[in-house]
Amino acid sequence: DAKTTQPTSMDCAEGRAANLPCNHSTISGNEYVYWYRQIHSQGPQYIIHGLKNNETNEMASLIITEDRKSSTLILPHATLRDTAVYYCIVRVRDDKIIFGKGTRLHILP
């Protein structure tokens, strides 16, 4: 049922940029791309979202391709505390978020 495809897991060295890809080839023109992360046994934490343009905030940058069929979340300087499951989500409609299984990001010391 998920409308996004993400790698199951990724590794990144501490201090390096972590680039997490997401494919959403069936996205519609008015659907937002959201990114959340979840640390074990905690509630998901909002990271960033976008529609067409690239976005940046204090946590991350979101790069959306021109055709909107894929996006990349960038954590510029990964730390051990960034180890989590990262979910790329397309908002289907007003009332729900469809979560897939996400990408398990391991930050290596």
Place this chain on the structure above:
Amino acid sequence: DGGITQSPKYLFRKEGQNVTLSCEQNLNHDAMYWYRQDPGQGLRLIYYSQIVNDFQKGDIAEGYSVSREKKESFPLTVTSAQKNPTAFYLCASSIYGTSSDTQYFGPGTRLTVL
């Protein structure tokens, strides 16, 4: 200190008993949501409410009930009709409940049925 609180963090119940999970928010958000998460899986929507005294079923509402008597509160009751209630339950809220709104999540309640 604004946010969403859920209580208790851990909950144990005997099979056949109803149990109510609390969710409170002081963000002045109109919309509130309940999700269920099973090990290694994403979240699935149980119920949502976009305004006081109104709520809608999500994908897996069977065996659950909710109420929305106050804007800041959205309790979830897991009834004995829910066949596999052991899970991690997450409450969320957003300003208006539209697709451009961000949903903010509480810390979750882990329910175990013995």
